[in-house]
Amino acid sequence: GNSVTQMEGPVTLSEEAFLTINCTYTATGYPSLFWYVQYPGEGLQLLLKATKADDKGSNKGFEATYRKETTSFHLEKGSVQVSDSAVYFCALPRNQAGTALIFGKGTTLSVSS
């Protein structure tokens, strides 16, 4: 099956700082790639996705580019806010049948004002 590795936190930043959370994967074929976010006290929710190589997914100021050459899908945001404090998970299909997603271990982001 496929696998995913993401940088472990916690990541602590000041408001307006630049954010990068690294994610690399191994997969059969070229599956879609995803970032999920879990805000305190809430369920995980899809943040953004990219369905093919060189695609850039974006949402709420976050971006991630599907890099086939480096098998990476790093999450970036140019200027973080306190409200971005959450746990971020990189994800991809578990296998080619797409029976479920597999997730990285999660990266906790804390942003202070």
Next chain:
Amino acid sequence: GAGVSQSPSNKVTEKGKDVELRCDPISGHTALYWYRQSLGQGLEFLIYFQGNSAPDKSGLPSDRFSAERTGGSVSTLTIQRTQQEDSAVYLCASSLGTGGITGELFFGEGSRLTVL
């Protein structure tokens, strides 16, 4: 309902007891998933339902774990003879069609299980 609903939200039990965790998916979602979230371990896939059948249950960690889904809707995850290592947050998600391809899974807030 509007979202995925899980109950109980918290469960404390003694080692050796059986527990049942319930998941009510979004109406009309044919696919349902159970995951386990442990500290430092991320999300661990347990089982996937499409309708009432489970084409992938390879993530269930032992035969003490079982799950069923009835009426293409509600699902119950049962853990028999609980052990302390079963302590975790159990997450349920649902999706239209094959969420494992589209990535559009909708998660509940989870059931936190503590085994003493």
